[in-house]
Amino acid sequence: MTAMNMAGFPILTTILMTTIVGLLVIIFIPPEKTKLIKQVSLASASLGLVLCLWLYHAYDFQKGGLQFVERVLWVKSIGIYWFNGVDGINLPMMLLTSVVLFTGVWTMWELEHRVKEFFALMFLLVAGVYGVFMSMDLFWIFVWYDVSLFPMYPLIAIWGGTRKEYGAMKLTLYLLAGSAFILPAILFLWAKGGGHTFDLFMLQKIGFTPYVQNVAFLMLYLGFGILAAVWPFHTWSPVGHVAAPTAVSMIHAGVLMKLGAYGVLRIGMTLCPQGAVYWSHLMALLGTIGIIYGAIAGLGQTDLKYVIGYSSVSHMGIVGLGLATLSVNGINGAVFQMFAHGIMTALFFSSVGFIYDRTHTKIIPELGGLSKTMPVASSFFIFAALAGIGVPLMASFWAELLVLTAAVKAFPVAGILACMGMILSALFMLRVVQRTFYGEKNPRWEHIPDVSKFLAVPRVILMSCILFFGLFPKVMLDVIQSTVIPFVTRF
């Protein structure tokens, strides 16, 4: 109902504007007023969160399809539109972005080093992310995509930790290499579509020849796959995460990696359904390898963030496998997993960030026994680890259930191997939990205070998100499948 009343109001552009206006305001605040900068950041992030929540609430999943559409012709000669809209696939992603941004900003409350630049770049990054998710125009998707990549370099290189220059450079090069696949693919599709429109849905109606679809899909899959940490393009993920500061890791692993999977789904599978069918075995193979490989490689890591980086590889493998099944359950599960994993990794990085801020180390053998000194902070991490294992009644369980069900049906061998991944992920997560938090009280950390009530808030928000969608998956799945069911009919 409300959606009807608000039909004329450009809510999506407004959400995008919350970040851009936030960015502009921050630019004009003198750098020494750090408190004010943080307050402005938090205010604009929470405005975005509120708007996204409202959007989620107002989306009519019974009707499905694209809603809250804003469509203005921008450049006529080559057919670029300012075309935004939400459906069941990008709505959860929007919500995810706003939650992670909000909690990320709050997590960085104790930042003291070049505060202004940090938050400005972060908002630029998130503006790009919002833009990719809401845009339905290939040109804008690409522009926003690059907008979201660029700030990563300074964010990691300036505020980063271990081997920050190397990590930043590696990450940027990888992601730009991805861009180098995506841009030609987009232009190729644009040209094959007659060269007069970048509008996703107009291009969709054209219907490309199988050859065009196969080529374009492969390029898009590789390009976006790099960002989604598809094996073997995953090595930037652990290295980059280790180097990045907390909130950047949160946004990066929580949201940016989803951009990759989202791009494959939104551009690749929408425009090239035949290509997706053609390459689905490759996707399933790489996804399954990612699941197993990530978990096994993670077993040997000694740096907490490396561990989480590898767990992301493993969990994104589930997304890839789900997409590869090209079935309702698989894609439902994949989108749900994107959301669940986003929240979960944000919680992971947020709690590791806290531990690192206090102890100045994230080397597992140096830690140990943290449960004694910081029980609350430890419980955040343990909770995230349980979500990572796929304990039932947490959001990721349902996602994994759906994906694995679909996978066993579509690719029995891959599905069974992916199930084996569940054992490995349990071994891998519990090993980290045991070594970091259990054991004798470590005298070195004896005087470290536990997480304060104020700083606990963002983590608690993330935890309750995981629990809420774990207990009531219907809230999310109804929305997702309103779009996915018509979506899969074309395969």
Place this chain on the structure above:
Amino acid sequence: MNSLSTYLIISALLFSLGLLGILQRRNLIGMLISVELLLNAANLNFMAYNRFLAPDPVVGQVITLFVMGLAAAEAAIGLSIILALYRKMHSINIEAAQKMKG
């Protein structure tokens, strides 16, 4: 006298002067001025072609305006770079900047 070629010749002269200046002057300000000459040569070309070959849509004039705007921005940025350089090197000689070579 009032033909296209006149303007083209003038613009070519302007361009050559600018090129000469930019290649030969050691002074950064001088180089910046020479760049302006280059831009103006291009502007003159735009105006001339617009006037004599396609007078109806004033694209040439629009682009000239655009270039002028650009030139202003460029001059501002260029001058600020020169200023920064001067603060660092106490000279605006181009050779002083040579030590920035990687």
Place this chain on the structure above:
Amino acid sequence: MGAIFRDPVLFATVLGANLPFFTMAVILIFTRHNPRLSSQLSVGSIAVSAVCAISLLAKLFFAPALQYQTLWFVSGKLNIVFGYYLDPLSLLMLTIVGIIACLVQIYSLGYMAGDPGYSRYYAFQSLFAWAMMNMVIAGSMLQLFIFWEMVGLASYFLIGFYYEKWSASQAGKKAFVMNRVGDVGFFLGLILLLLGFGNLGIPELNHAASTHGLSQGLLTASALLIFCGVIGKSAQFPLLTWLPDAMEGPTPVSALLHSATMVAAGVYMFSRIFPFFSGSHDAMQFALVIGTVTMLLSSSMAMVTYDLKQVWAYSTVSQLGYMVMALASGGYFAGVFHLTTHAGFKALLFLCSGIFIHEFHTNDMRIIGKQGGRKLKIPMVCITVGALALAGVFPFSGFFSKEAILSVLAAQPNKIWFAAGLFGAVLTAYYSFRLIFHILLPMGGIEEKHHHDDHGGSSHEHEEEHHGYIFWAMAIPVMILAGVSLVLGFAEHPLEHFIMRSVNVPGELAAHGGAALQTVAHVAAEGAGHAHESGSPMLLILGVSAGLLGIFVAWLEYGRKGASRKGFLSHVPAIWKLFDLRWFMDVFYRKGLDTFMYAGLTSLFTLNDRRIIDGGIDGICIFTEGSGRLFSFLQSGMLQFNLLLMVLCAGAAVLYFVI
């Protein structure tokens, strides 16, 4: 929502099953720093749950099976239904869980008193109670699986309760991972069923299997896979070593989770979809083999350990093996009945041991005996009652259930299973009385010193008073359980009628359940002609004498005056070592994990990432950089030189194009 309040049965079910969850949340969030309040909340809520369970049992004793369900979500063609299924089996199990959980929590008031993690302990106990009760009354296999995992989670936390101890956290991890191994099989089985049959409702599944609604191949494959879950959870043969390690947890936890209820969940699940399993002869044979192997292996391990809790842990494994044997050979009631009695007497044994351990701060039965374990009259009497029940001596509850199982086994065409069962009974009696004699009649009498030391000192009076409260908190549950172990056996007939109640129940649901239970009755009748009334006197004599033989051997070696107190196995050190090291299973797993996983794949993959993938990428970078340097002589740093070059190139290009 309103339906919950209108229907008293539903209300009691929902309330009883879910109250502990809210208790857990409240404890973790609000009353963490108030251990007293936390424990009161927890005990109070579990008491409410137990009362709900008992009243449900009473109310629905003669009623047909009830099913409540609600559609939780839909994804594609997949309907995920949550609901409760209240039939005799689930009601019985619900009551067992409720009562034992309640008793154990009361016991813990004493046992855990003063522990720094008191609140945490009760939070996890509540988590367990919630998960277990929901699992028991789950209406679909998926829901059962979900809470099955949650129970595993609670077990992980409770085993690793003393997380400062490396061995405890290690044991928790081991339990979780080993359970996971089984659960993946379970999960795959469920997916197989979901894809092949499309419905995971328990009554539907049982109905389909008994009316041949499932193809034989699918049935066997999924039954075998689901049985993997039983292997993991109930610590059957290849995955049995986690359970003895799980004894690192506090003793009440061992009593509740790792003997009476949680590990019995595997057996419960087996009996829950018994008609489904019995549709596949191959799966049943497989289960029978696994059960037998487990029973014998773990009995052998129990014969050599001196650790009080380890003995009961191995014995739990072997009794679970017994139950699996019973179920796998068609003895539905025998298995369920043994599950019931075992829950009572094994909890009793653990709780009594807990009192000894609490008093003497050691798990070693020899030391407890020497320091005067038998002076603690109440636990001593109770532990003997428990051991008698375990050994299957008349009139204790274990006697009845063991007879029921033996009679089922005897009806198998192949007598080897019966022989194994009898042999197992001898071993059971032997190892349990080896323990009893160690404590009751210690070598060289009792050293008197200990007690004076313990109660000396200035705070004597205070300690005594404290001691009193603690002691009685522990003693009362123990006495109740001892009483139960005494009388439960005589309830065999009513229980049997209750559990086996079937066909003439009206309604559509009952048609499902009825058909399923008909199969049960059919299988059971075919298998054995159930329980002891049809068992021949020969069987009775064999069963009793097996138990007595075991006790006699134990008395010869440990009880009589001048006994060697060594055990006949000590003459063959190799076998002793084999049993003591759990048939080298742990060594095998550890080695396998270390060499294959950590030293093998993990380091290989890490190396691959660092050297090959990253190395390759870095190589490309170095190549790019190097080729850049090659041409860097052009980049002299002289701006004007560069410009000149540029102009010349442009000029050349212009010339080229013009000419």
